[in-house]
């Protein structure tokens with residue numbers, strides 16, 4: 717299984733590009749077992765949404 721460090725890296729990559737199928741599987745499997753990374757991913761997604769909302773108000 718991938719490490720938390722690797723999972724965090726994939727979480728940030730997925731904000732910039734689509735993950736490959738294998739990356740997605742590794743990431744999902746890690747999240748299924750790791751509460752810490754699940755929580756971190758939620759924050760990532762929330763930050764991206766917040767950022768998106770901010771950007772759309774400011775361009």
Ligand SMILES: [Zn+2]
Pocket residue numbers: 719720721723746750751752753
């Ligand atoms: Zn983890």
